[in-house]
Amino acid sequence: MLSRKNEFLIRYQTLRDDLRGEILSGKIKPNEYILPENTLSQKYNISRVSVRKVLAELVEEGLIEKITGKGNRVTIPKDGLPVKEKIRLAWFSTSYELEIVKEIIGKYNASQPFAEAELSIIPESSYMESITQLIEGEDGPDVFMISDSHFRQLLDMGKAHLLxxxxxxxxxxxxDSYPKLYELFEYDGQPIITPFLFSPVVVCYNKRLFEQAGISGQDPIHNWTALVDTAKSCTKDTDGDGRIDHYGFCFSSSPHRWPVFMLQNEGTLISDNNECNIDNRNTIEALQFCLDLMYKEQVSPIYSHGSEYMAEALFVKERVAMILSTYYFMNEFRGSTMQWNVCPVPEQKSEGTLLLGGGLGINKNSQRLKLTESFVDFMVGTEAQTLIKKLGCTIPALKHVAEDDSLLDWAIHPKNYNVFQEIMPYTRTLLELKMNTSEFDLLRNEMQLMWMNIEGPGEACGRIVQLINERRAQVMDSVSSKELQ
Known part of the structure; x- marks a missing residue:
């Protein structure tokens, strides 16, 4: 329990930081008056004497001036602040948006007389571990980019309280946005992070290879049968040496890709009673279809990999006609001479695909929370979101920018860029699949023999069900033991 002294200090510092943040961010503009002393006293539950001490600090700093009979008015220091207030922003090293973010920061800094953002780049391999260690060591960034995968990792680490x-x-x-994006960052049923950008999983296809195979029509891969037929038409041994030179499709065993087929077949990983049920008929059918693409139909390279980069690399080399990908990874295609486009994933028993995204997480221990909040506001404002749209393929979270066709550049964006609008209603998040990141890691490892066609989906899924349910039972027993202590 906090002592009264500590409680007072927290309220005192909150008042000071809130007022400074609102002034430095421009929320309260020069020549505007801040709230009266008695209102601040009631709002922050501290005495008027303490309020006056906070105001005296701001006067000393040159941020406000006391006008007799009127109150306290925001002012601009004649010589500016000795040092601008810094907002520390962290981003992961492999992000395609890094150069765009640097440009956004430049725009922000140019618009702020009292504040500036400073970017730190952290290696992707240890990104969330580094972020949490910095925050717990009271040296963390004020705000950081957090993908939905990073967010799930944070939940598994039990560190959501750091946000x-x-x-x-x-x-x-x-x-102003898309409600589904907020489900990417839910904790205890409530979203806690502002979305910044997103992408559903779609099909990317090579227009030249389609034309050479005589593929035409508005929707040549509307279901699984059509996908196989189209892939067969594009799979060719062009020089007659017995090797396939162009495959019709490239399957990826990444957990960000193969579950799309499961969703289309109404399969599940976890049941409503919170037990692993990956061995259900619909999921096994979907897994068998994935295997058939490689081993039976032979329209995909027989190479098991979990990397999302491999499929994109083969696609850029024009060795495969179709891949599952995201708008995020479409940034890989910039500068390529190939002609490409996108379309919705095929449906089977129902429509379904995955939704991925990124948001802006705020460090709860930031000493400038109000200022940091205003920076997040800037990042999701029209100016910053327009730069995301104009300079890259990833979709901005701000709806009117995401759907503004005047911002499209055919050297960057696919002709069917707007297909995401028809896809959004049936997207699902990985959180909805109800497996945590450690369970997805187990899934990836235990499925390797299946992807190599050494064992069938039924055998693999039966083993996985046992492993995950045993692990969940152990966790529940551990929790129960702690509650009894």
């Missing part, structure tokens, strides 16, 4: 929940009021989920 300061913040949803920017500059972007309403219902009217």
């Amino acid at each position: 300061h929940p913040y949803l920017s009021d500059k972007m309403d989920p219902q009217t």
Whole structure:
């Protein structure tokens, strides 16, 4: 339990930091008056004497001036602040958006008289571990990019409490964005992070290889049968040496790819009673279809890999006609001479695909929370989101920018860029699949023999069900034991 002294200090510092943040961010503009002393006293539950001490600090700093009979007015220091208030932003090293983010930071810094953002790049291999260690060591960034995969990792680490929940009021989920994006970052049933960008999983196809195979029509891969037929038409041994030179499709065993087929077949990984049920008929059918693409139909390279980069690399080399990919990875295709486009994933028993995305997490221990919140507001504002759209393929979270066709550049974007709009209603997040990151890691490892066609889906899934349910039972026993202590 906090002592009264500590509680007072927290309220005192909160008042000071809130006022400074609102002034430095421009929320309260020069020549505007801050709230009266008695209002601040009631709002922050501290005495008027303490309020006056906070105001005196701001006067000393040159941020406000006391106007007799009127109150306290925001002012601009004649010589500016000795040092601009720094907002520390962290980003992971492999992000395609790094150069765009640097440009956004430049725009932000140019617009702020009192604040500036500073970018730190952290290796992807240890990104969340580094972020959490820095925050717990009280040297963390004020705000950091966090993908939905990073967020699930943070939940598994039991570190969600390190986040300061913040949803920017500059972007309403219902009217200004897409409600589904907020489900990517839910904790205890509530979203706690402002989305920044996103992408559903779609099919990328090579237009030249399609034309050479005589593939035409609006939707040549509308279901699994059509996908196989189209892939067969594009799979060719062009020089007659017995080797396939162009495959029709490239399957990826990445957990960000293969579950798309499971969703289309109404399969599941975890049942409603929270037990692993990957051995259900619909999921096994979907896994068998994935295997058939490689081993029976022979329209995909027989090479088991979990890397999302491999399929994209083969696609850029024009060795495969179709891949499952995201708008994020479409940035790989920039500068390529190939002609390509996108279309929705095929449906089977139902429509279904995965939704991936990234948001802006705020460090709960930041000493400048209000200022950091205003920076997040800027990042999801029109200017910053427009740069995301104009300079890359990843879709910005701000709806009117995401759907603004005047920002499309055919040297960057696919002709069917807007297909995401028809896909969004049936997207699913990985959180909805109800497996944590360690369980997905187990899944990846235990499926390797199956992807090599050494064992069948039924055998692999039966073993996985036992392993995961045993692990979940152990966790429940451990929790119960702690509660009894």
